[in-house]
Each structure stands twice: as structure tokens, then as C-alpha cells.
Amino acid sequence: MNLFYVTSFVLSIISASTPLLLAASGELITEKSGVLNLGVEGMMLIGAIAGFATAKATGNPYIGVLAAALAGVLISMIFAVLTLSLLANQIATGLALTIFGHGFAALLGAGYVGISAPTLPKLIIPFLSKIPFFGPVLFQQNILIYLSFAVIAGIAFFLRKTHAGLILRAVGDSHDAAHAMGYSVIAIRYAAVAFGGAMAGIAGAYLSLYYSPLWSQDLAAGRGWIALALVVFSAWRPFWLLAGAYLFGGITYLSLYLQGLGVPIPSPLISALPYVGTVVVLVLISRDRRRIRLNQPACLGKYFHAVA
Amino acid sequence: MFRLEPRGLKSEFWTFGSPVLAIILTIVTMCILFAIMGAPPISAIETFLIQPVLSVTGISSLLVRAAPLIMIAIGLSFCYRANVWNIGGDGQFTLGAIAGGGVALMLLPNAGFWFYPFVLVLGILGGMFWGGIVAFLKLHFNANEILTSLMLNYIAQLVLVWLVTGPWRDPQGFGFPQSAMFGAGATTPNFGTTTIHLGCLLAPLLAIAVWQIMARSVLGFQLKVVGQAPRAARYAGFSNAKLTWIALLVSGGLSGLAGIIEVTGPIGQLTTGITPGYGYTAVIVAFLGRLHPIGVIFAGLLLALSYLGGDAAQINLNLPNSITGIFQGVLLFYLLGADILILYRIKWPKPAVKAAKFVTEPAE
Numbered sequence: 001m002n003l004f005y006v007t008s009f010v011l012s013i014i015s016a017s018t019p020l021l022l023a024a025s026g027e028l029i030t031e032k033s034g035v036l037n038l039g040v041e042g043m044m045l046i047g048a049i050a051g052f053a054t055a056k057a058t059g060n061p062y063i064g065v066l067a068a069a070l071a072g073v074l075i076s077m078i079f080a081v082l083t084l085s086l087l088a089n090q091i092a093t094g095l096a097l098t099i100f101g102h103g104f105a106a107l108l109g110a111g112y113v114g115i116s117a118p119t120l121p122k123l124i125i126p127f128l129s130k131i132p133f134f135g136p137v138l139f140q141q142n143i144l145i146y147l148s149f150a151v152i153a154g155i156a157f158f159l160r161k162t163h164a165g166l167i168l169r170a171v172g173d174s175h176d177a178a179h180a181m182g183y184s185v186i187a188i189r190y191a192a193v194a195f196g197g198a199m200a201g202i203a204g205a206y207l208s209l210y211y212s213p214l215w216s217q218d219l220a221a222g223r224g225w226i227a228l229a230l231v232v233f234s235a236w237r238p239f240w241l242l243a244g245a246y247l248f249g250g251i252t253y254l255s256l257y258l259q260g261l262g263v264p265i266p267s268p269l270i271s272a273l274p275y276v277g278t279v280v281v282l283v284l285i286s287r288d289r290r291r292i293r294l295n296q297p298a299c300l301g302k303y304f305h306a307v308a
Numbered sequence: 309m310f311r312l313e314p315r316g317l318k319s320e321f322w323t324f325g326s327p328v329l330a331i332i333l334t335i336v337t338m339c340i341l342f343a344i345m346g347a348p349p350i351s352a353i354e355t356f357l358i359q360p361v362l363s364v365t366g367i368s369s370l371l372v373r374a375a376p377l378i379m380i381a382i383g384l385s386f387c388y389r390a391n392v393w394n395i396g397g398d399g400q401f402t403l404g405a406i407a408g409g410g411v412a413l414m415l416l417p418n419a420g421f422w423f424y425p426f427v428l429v430l431g432i433l434g435g436m437f438w439g440g441i442v443a444f445l446k447l448h449f450n451a452n453e454i455l456t457s458l459m460l461n462y463i464a465q466l467v468l469v470w471l472v473t474g475p476w477r478d479p480q481g482f483g484f485p486q487s488a489m490f491g492a493g494a495t496t497p498n499f500g501t502t503t504i505h506l507g508c509l510l511a512p513l514l515a516i517a518v519w520q521i522m523a524r525s526v527l528g529f530q531l532k533v534v535g536q537a538p539r540a541a542r543y544a545g546f547s548n549a550k551l552t553w554i555a556l557l558v559s560g561g562l563s564g565l566a567g568i569i570e571v572t573g574p575i576g577q578l579t580t581g582i583t584p585g586y587g588y589t590a591v592i593v594a595f596l597g598r599l600h601p602i603g604v605i606f607a608g609l610l611l612a613l614s615y616l617g618g619d620a621a622q623i624n625l626n627l628p629n630s631i632t633g634i635f636q637g638v639l640l641f642y643l644l645g646a647d648i649l650i651l652y653r654i655k656w657p658k659p660a661v662k663a664a665k666f667v668t669e670p671a672e
Contacts, residue, residue: 038454078641088644091393095591096640103633110628222462229455268470275462286450305312
């Protein structure tokens with residue numbers, strides 16, 4: 001009986017952490033290339049509605065996830081064209097992306113409010129899924145939860161062990177040097193922004209096709225912004241990102257759990273817990289200026305214009 | 309592909325031409341969008357942008373909508389010029405409403421009009437408090453102000469929800485999540501029988517005041533230098549910390565003032581939905597107004613119109629009113645894109661280029 005509670009506790013945390021992890025891992029790559037895309041929340045919402053509508057139309061949630069990734073890429077390209085080709089301010093453009101994403105997702109989703117779409121099934125692995133605790137936690141999850149771990153491992157490998165990862169980091173740390181070496185800074189950044197868009201889109205699909213069974217306009221509820229904070233929290237290191245996402249997933253779950261328990265704290269205040277937690281964690285992490293400066297991509301947020 | 313050639317100097321023409329170009333492109337895009345959604349584009353644009361201001365009531369609602377946007381955006385322009393990325397307008401607005409409204413409700417519900425100025429001051433202080441938290445965390449803990457100010461928006465909203473569903477809920481309100489109506493001591497006066505209230509007058513006056521302060525004071529000069537040439541500012545000994553404090557306190561105070569005027573004026577009580585995202589829309593207002601208080605007045609009116617247009621399109625054309633958000637987002641996209649013309653010339657490659665010319669083209 002006790003094991004049952006522990007299992008469901010761990011499952012809930014995984015469930016709440018995954019969207020943060022998916023979105024933040026995309027943003028990590030984008031920021032590693034030196035681009036700060038504040039539009040994660042907007043891209044998530046676009047991904048969420050694209051995935052939802054496609055799954056509803058085709059009856060297949062997997063096609064929905066692909067559509068969400070594609071929609072995330074497309075919408076991130078607006079950001080890329082403006083900031084990379086037209087040298088617009090990245091902070092303002094990212095905000096514009098979020099405002100636009102809110103409006104566009106609400107427009108596309110106007111006919112779907114309160115409707116459900118086919119949800120992502122759990123992949124039940126025969127025999128192994130029957131093991132107590134480990135079965136449900138490790139061998140009975142939906143595909144995006146496995147994907148989130150695969151992506152983090154892949155990113156860690158890519159950044160540290162591959163030549164392409166080294167180039168990406170070079171572009172983020174010194175775009176002039178990378179340009180002088182003959183790398184196309186702009187093309188590499190386009191690719192990094194597209195990856196961020198795809199992952200945010202998939203995170204959105206996770207919310208609309210698994211986490212929250214009904215469509216609602218406020219599906220993302222600030223998760224895109226928390227994902228951005230997580231990248232700072234992790235000091236741009238993949239495994240710390242994983243830890244951070246699970247910490248915040250835990251806080252999110254805790255706030256739901258406390259409300260369910262009926263503790264004598266008003267529920268709106270408990271709901272504020274993840275946001276307060278984000279501020280507290282940001283403060284604790286950023287306090288050490290040297291650490292941030294050492295780890296932050298040196299060209300983060302700066303525009304690049306090749307003169308020759 | 310085109311090539312960007314630095315102008316060397318800012319183009320005066322495009323500083324003001326770019327918002328106009330952006331507005332035109334946005335209207336064209338909206339026409340296409342309306343056509344896709346099956347509404348006749350020209351008459352839909354008319355419903356969206358012109359019809360709302362054809363009547364006196366329409367113009368009154370426009371001014372009422374524009375007032376909070378202008379007040380918040382003046383403060384944001386101030387911040388952005390100093391490179392302080394405050395996007396917590398919504399939270400500061402909400403805290404202003406809570407601080408001013410709360411005291412009016414809890415301490416002196418039956419006060420006369422003499423109490424009104426104190427309510428406004430409390431609103432300003434509430435907004436300053438919320439903005440001050442951002443400044444404190446940024447300066448003492450190096451915390452990114454974009455993320456902290458944004459998180460404080462969510463926190464402020466949830467605090468408001470708690471208050472109006474809990475301790476401040478109107479006992480005679482049939483359980484609705486709202487406070488009692490404010491008394492005479494906390495009611496923003498209207499002009500005559502219109503819905504135009506004191507805030508509609510205050511907003512442009514504040515814009516002019518801030519403009520004059522910025523243009524004539526040492527503070528305004530310092531702010532300009534810090535924003536445009538941070539290293540020069542450091543060399544000149546201007547205190548970055550002091551300016552960050554001032555920027556966030558001023559913008560917090562202005563947002564708080566907008567918030568308390570909104571709840572004591574058009575809304576008349578505290579409810580869970582006191583802002584339709586004014587704090588975010590004000591970001592667009594600030595940029596469209598060229599981060600200048602006077603520009604902000606015009607930009608505020610246009611963005612206010614997009615709210616009315618969204619409502620009109622919903623009623624008359626049966627379109628979802630979320631097209632307001634699309635209009636706002638698209639407008640900011642075009643504006644940011646068009647702003648490149650201020651610093652760069654666009655050079656298109658000549659059509660009849662000899663092969664040899666390509667060798668000299670830059671790699672990009």
C-alpha cells in the first residue's frame with residue numbers, strides 16, 4: 001500500500017516535470033548558440049494547439065506530436081528572420097512571439113475549448129512493466145517522457161563530445177571568431193532556433209495531448225517562462241537542467257498535492273508556489289555573478305552582422 | 309538575398325516611418341487573415357479599426373482603454389531606455405489595485421471624496437513596491453529582471469484571486485469572486501455623464517511631464533547615456549544601480565497608478581479579472597511609441613483600438629476576439645523588422661550581375 005503511494009508520487013512528478021524539461025532542453029541549445037529566445041511560452045501554445053487540432057483531425061496523437069514540432073519550428077522562424085536576418089532586438093522579438101502565440105493559439109483553439117483529443121498512450125513494455133514500482137515508473141510511460149531523457153542525453157553528448165557541438169558553442173561564445181573560422185554563424189543560429197522551436201512545440205503537445213485532457217487557452221500557464229529560468233538555473237549544463245526540471249516538477253506537484261490535502265493555506269497562494277520558487281531559485285543561483293559569467297554563452301542576446 | 313549596409317547615422321525618417329510602415333503591413337496582414345477566416349476583408353477591417361470610434365461612446369471607450377496602456381507604457385519606455393527589461397507591468401498594475409483598493413475597502417469603506425488622493429498614492433506605492441522587488445533582486449542578487457518581473461505578474465494575480473475569493477470577498481456578493489463596490493472615497497470621477505474618467509486626462513499629462521523631465525534633467529541625460537553607451541556612462545561615473553532603482557520605481561508607480569484608477573474607475577470593485585494583459589500590451593505601446601512619452605500616447609490609442617476592434621469583430625462578424633492578440637503580436641513583429649531601416653540600408657543585388665561580381669559578395 002505504501003509502495004502504491006510512492007509510485008504514484010514519483011509518477012506525478014515525472015508527469016509535471018516533462019513539459020519543463022522538453023521546452024528547456026530546446027532553449028538550452030538555442031541559448032548555447034548565443035540566441036536568447038523569450039518566446040518559449042508562445043511557441044509552446046502554438047505547438048499545443050497544432051498538436052491538439054491535428055490529433056483531433058487524424059485521430060492519431062503521434063501525428064499530432066509531429067505537427068506540434070513542425071508548428072514550433074515554423075513559428076520560431078518568424079523570430080529567427082527578425083533577430084538573425086533583420087537584427088531586431090531579441091528580447092523584444094521574443095516577447096512579441098509570446099504575445100502573438102497567445103493570440104494565435106486562442107484563435108485556432110476557439111472551437112476546441114472544453115473538447116478532448118485522442119491522448120498519447122502509455123507504452124507498456126511486456127513483463128518489465130509488471131515489476132512493482134520500477135514497472136510503472138520506467139516501463140509504462142508515454143513516448144515523450146522517454147524522448148525527454150533521450151534528448152537530454154543527446155544534448156549532453158552533442159555539446160561535449162561532437163565537433164558540431166563544439167562549433168555551436170563557438171558560435172555562442174564568440175561569433176566573430178567562429179565567423180573568421182569560416183562557419184556560417186547565421187545558418188547555425190537558424191538551426192539552433194529551429195531546434196528550440198521544435199522542442200517547445202513538442203512540450204506544448206505534451207500538455208494538450210497528455211497532461212491536460214481538455215483544450216484550454218491557458219494551457220501553458222507560465223511553463224515556458226519557468227523553462228527559461230531553468231536554463232539559467234542549470235548554468236547551461238544539460239544534466240543540471242534535468243535536475244532543475246525535476247525540482248520544479250516536484251514543486252508543481254507539491255502545490256497540487258497540498259491543495260488536495262486541504263491544508264489551511266488558501267489554494268491560490270499554494271498555486272503561486274512554482275512562481276515563487278522560480279524567483280527564489282533564480283536569486284540563489286544568480287547571486288554568484290562569477291558563476292553566471294563563466295557559464296553563460298558570451299554572445300547571448302547579441303546580434304551578429306558580418307561585415308565581410 | 310538582400311544585403312544590409314550600415315548607414316552610419318540613425319535615419320530620422322525611418323525612426324518615424326517604421327511605425328507607419330509596420331501599421332500598414334499589419335493592416336494588410338489582417339485583411340489576408342480575415343479573408344482566410346471567411347470574412348470580407350475590407351469591411352472586416354472597417355469593423356475592426358474604424359467602426360469602434362464612429363460614435364461618442366466609442367471614443368469614450370477608446371480613451372478609457374488607452375489610459376492604463378499609456379500610463380504603464382510611459383514607465384516601460386523609461387525602463388527600456390535604461391536597458392532595464394521590466395515586463396512586470398501587469399503585476400505592478402495589480403498590486404496598485406490591491407494596495408489602494410484594499411485600504412479603501414478594509415479601513416475606510418465609508419470615507420468621503422477627501423480620501424481619494426490617498427487611495428491613488430497607496431496605489432502608486434503598491435506598484436512601486438512590486439517594481440522595487442525586481443530592482444532589489446536584480447541589484448543585490450543579480451537576478452534577471454525579465455524573469456523575476458514576469459513571475460511577479462503571476463504571483464500578483466494569484467494574490468488578487470486569493471483576496472477576492474477569501475478575506476475581501478463581498479459578503480453580499482452571492483459568492484462571486486469579487487469585493488464590495490468602492491465607496492465615494494475610492495471612486496475615480498467621470499467627466500459629466502460620459503465614461504471618460506480622470507485617468508484619461510492624467511495619462512497624457514503624465515506623458516508630457518515625463519517627457520519634460522527626460523528632456524531637461526540630468527537624470528534624463530544619464531538615462532540616455534546608460535541605455536545607449538553603458539561604458540561611457542560607467543566612465544562618467546553615473547550610478548547604474550541608482551538608475552535601475554529609479555526606472556523600476558517610476559514604472560512600478562505608474563503601473564500601480566493605472567491599476568488603482570482602473571479598479572476605482574471603470575471596474576468599481578476588485579475582481580479576479582482586472583487586466584486583460586495591459587502590462588504586456590504596454591510593451592508594444594512602448595516600442596511603437598519609440599520609447600518616447602509623446603509617441604506612447606498615439607501608440608496607446610492605436611492599441612486601445614485593437615481591444616475595441618476585437619470586441620466589435622466578435623459581436624458583428626462572429627470572429628473570436630483573440631484577433632486582438634494577433635493584431636498586437638503581428639504589429640510588434642513588423643515594427644521590429646522595419647526598425648532595421650533606421651540603422652541600415654537594404655541593398656538588393658542588381659539583376660544583371662556578371663559572374664565575377666559574385667566573388668566580391670560577402671559570404672553571408
